[in-house]
Amino acid sequence: MSIKSGLINGVATIEIARPEKKNALTVAMYEDMTTALKAAVDNPAARAALITGQPGIFTSGNDLQDFMQRPPQGPDSPVFLFMQAMLAFDKPLVAAVTGPAIGIGTTMLLHCDLVYVADDARLAMPFASLGLVPEFAASLVVPALMGQRRAAEKLMLGDPFTGQEAVDCGIANAVLPAGEVLPHARRIAERFNALPPSAVRQTKRLMKRWSSDAVLQAVAVEGERFGTALRSPEAREAFQAFFEKRKPDFSRF
Numbered sequence: 001m002s003i004k005s006g007l008i009n010g011v012a013t014i015e016i017a018r019p020e021k022k023n024a025l026t027v028a029m030y031e032d033m034t035t036a037l038k039a040a041v042d043n044p045a046a047r048a049a050l051i052t053g054q055p056g057i058f059t060s061g062n063d064l065q066d067f068m069q070r071p072p073q074g075p076d077s078p079v080f081l082f083m084q085a086m087l088a089f090d091k092p093l094v095a096a097v098t099g100p101a102i103g104i105g106t107t108m109l110l111h112c113d114l115v116y117v118a119d120d121a122r123l124a125m126p127f128a129s130l131g132l133v134p135e136f137a138a139s140l141v142v143p144a145l146m147g148q149r150r151a152a153e154k155l156m157l158g159d160p161f162t163g164q165e166a167v168d169c170g171i172a173n174a175v176l177p178a179g180e181v182l183p184h185a186r187r188i189a190e191r192f193n194a195l196p197p198s199a200v201r202q203t204k205r206l207m208k209r210w211s212s213d214a215v216l217q218a219v220a221v222e223g224e225r226f227g228t229a230l231r232s233p234e235a236r237e238a239f240q241a242f243f244e245k246r247k248p249d250f251s252r253f
């Protein structure tokens with residue numbers, strides 16, 4: 001099982017567990033995460049959810065083999081259904097991040113409520129570097145969070161950034177030593193056990209309400225362009241280069 005999920009102390013815990021592939025996310029893993037999120041919505045005993053990876057790796061993003069072999073086909077594809085489930089999730093969503101959080105590994109954090117990162121965390125949104133375009137409303141949310149200039153570094157140049165920078169630009173709440181991130185995030189998530197659940201959910205809904213139409217629209221527009229980009233020669237060259245463990249050559253485009 002590459003996604004482990006279960007209710008621990010009132011916290012629906014989703015653990016990405018595919019360390020041999022750096023927690024790269026496959027279609028089946030998106031499906032399992034969607035199921036886990038929906039189960040947490042339906043379970044009154046789940047007062048919050050926590051998403052985490054393995055020590056030293058949150059996720060290397062979408063599985064690039066999957067992208068080549070089974071590219072997402074429209075809004076009913078597992079990755080889009082996962083995004084919808086995350087956007088619709090109205091209970092507190094906490095993330096604990098150690099090591100790399102790449103692509104959707106970073107963009108999913110934009111939609112969590114509380115994010116704790118390790119001092120070894122390495123976030124990156126190298127969509128353009130891969131011949132792709134931003135997803136999960138990153139083209140909307142990232143410039144809004146950090147301004148156009150810093151967003152250009154992250155989204156156009158694909159520059160990676162540290163946990164501290166994630167805090168500085170509003171993506172994360174706090175940086176902790178790697179071994180303390182998960183217990184800290186869990187303690188924070190468990191605090192919701194002592195809070196009135198309906199008021200918490202309504203507060204989250206209100207906080208999201210004023211931007212949710214724009215976010216959904218961004219997800220849809222990006223999704224269309226992403227689908228086209230995935231089939232482009234630029235993306236093919238980037239993916240092949242990754243698996244051939246060489247630098248991509250975009251000089252002919």
Ligand code: COA
Pocket residue numbers: 020021022024025059060061062063064065100102103104126127130243
């Ligand atoms: N999709 C598919 N396989 C992946 C993967 C991904 N996103 N990320 C890592 N892997 C695989 C590697 O191909 C390798 O497989 P192998 O052992 O069969 O050769 C294995 O996982 C280990 O990865 P490796 O690159 O050797 O580990 P590393 O510690 O040197 O680097 C990362 C870790 C995460 C920095 C690096 O794997 C990486 O950059 N991954 C791709 C990130 C990416 O571009 N994601 C897509 C965003 S849209």
